[in-house]
Amino acid sequence: MGILRFILLVSLGLVLFSLKTTVSQPRQESQVPCLFIFGDSLVDNGNNNRLLSLARANYRPYGIDFPQGATGRFTNGRTYVDALAQILGFRTYIPPYSRIRGQAVLRGANFASGAAGIRDETGDNLGAHTSMNQQVDQYTISVQQMLRYFRGDTNELQRYLSCCIFYSGMGSNDYLNNYFMPDFYSTSRDFNDKTYADSLIKNYTQQLTRLYQFGARKVIVTAIGQIGCIPYQLARYNNRNNSTGRCNDKINNAIVVFNSQLKKLVDRFNKGQLKGAKFVYLDSYKSTYDLAVNGAAYGFEVVDKGCCGVGRNNGQITCLPFQQPCPDRTKYLFWDAFHPTETANILLAKSNFNSRAYAYPINIQELANL
Numbered sequence: 001m002g003i004l005r006f007i008l009l010v011s012l013g014l015v016l017f018s019l020k021t022t023v024s025q026p027r028q029e030s031q032v033p034c035l036f037i038f039g040d041s042l043v044d045n046g047n048n049n050r051l052l053s054l055a056r057a058n059y060r061p062y063g064i065d066f067p068q069g070a071t072g073r074f075t076n077g078r079t080y081v082d083a084l085a086q087i088l089g090f091r092t093y094i095p096p097y098s099r100i101r102g103q104a105v106l107r108g109a110n111f112a113s114g115a116a117g118i119r120d121e122t123g124d125n126l127g128a129h130t131s132m133n134q135q136v137d138q139y140t141i142s143v144q145q146m147l148r149y150f151r152g153d154t155n156e157l158q159r160y161l162s163c164c165i166f167y168s169g170m171g172s173n174d175y176l177n178n179y180f181m182p183d184f185y186s187t188s189r190d191f192n193d194k195t196y197a198d199s200l201i202k203n204y205t206q207q208l209t210r211l212y213q214f215g216a217r218k219v220i221v222t223a224i225g226q227i228g229c230i231p232y233q234l235a236r237y238n239n240r241n242n243s244t245g246r247c248n249d250k251i252n253n254a255i256v257v258f259n260s261q262l263k264k265l266v267d268r269f270n271k272g273q274l275k276g277a278k279f280v281y282l283d284s285y286k287s288t289y290d291l292a293v294n295g296a297a298y299g300f301e302v303v304d305k306g307c308c309g310v311g312r313n314n315g316q317i318t319c320l321p322f323q324q325p326c327p328d329r330t331k332y333l334f335w336d337a338f339h340p341t342e343t344a345n346i347l348l349a350k351s352n353f354n355s356r357a358y359a360y361p362i363n364i365q366e367l368a369n370l
Helices: 002-024 080-088 102-107 132-150 154-161 172-179 193-213 231-237 249-273 284-293 342-353 364-369
Strands: 035-039 108-110 165-169 218-222 278-282 302-306 332-334
Touching: 035 080, 035 132, 080 165, 080 342, 080 364, 102 108, 102 132, 108 132, 132 154, 132 193, 165 193, 165 364, 172 249, 193 218, 193 249, 218 249, 218 364, 231 302, 249 278, 249 284, 278 364, 284 302, 284 342, 332 342, 342 364
Parallel strands: 035 108, 035 165, 165 218, 218 278, 302 332
Antiparallel strands: none
């Protein structure tokens, strides 16, 4: 009996030692400890599911190629940030803020919301959503929640957050669902292309600075893609006289002004305006253009129509509930009237990660290693 008791005590001691070493020396599985995501429907993964909004994608055939099905992602499978999280080494996707509980926030959170913009009123035509200002508010609440896991040590929490990556992709809806929607918004009468971009950059500067004040040090900001060339715009523009090409150049030209100013903002931040921070600018305008122009080289057979949608270019009405999509999504650049397919998202994530072709002044891998 004494020998048995001795064996049990030794076994228990080994188990406790094993548990102790496991807790005190956590295995770092990803290149960065956490990833925080801000944006619109290009990266939303379910935050709009319970909102009274037309900007929702929690129905089939959305998610037709995603293991969990229709989660609220506005594509057939993985989004750009899903692919990025995998490349960074995260074992699971970063969850939407609306579903995060407890310590899960230490791995990051996705605050993105379909129809969201830099301006608060952007996207109101589609119903409820979470604007960039509101997303930043949600992040600051999360920081307060994280502080409890660092026993109130703000310095330790700051050191932790400084190793994380922050991704922000904003601005598309400020043009699609604001500036170029004159029947609903007055911005096109209140501003011209330059002054509107000025106003957006001013607001965006304040929002990104607030993220910095709450710990962000490694930040990715994305340019607006060529939304004058998405199926929605092609469908609307192709029935009008268009002597300069199939894309809506008026929209693209306005976006170029914004993108140019955003890149200059990254330079200002990196040159000391936000001390200790490193910002990376992703040229989504050029990368989406290259994917379309060189589509065949990437396996795309269709670059001007949605895989799922209604009307001209499958872009006049976006993908409807239980609609039958194209059989081979890998051949399409666009999933619906607005959003890329999973294949396109993966290609874009890979191209930005270890190359400077579309990343400035360094790529994402270099940012992660800082």
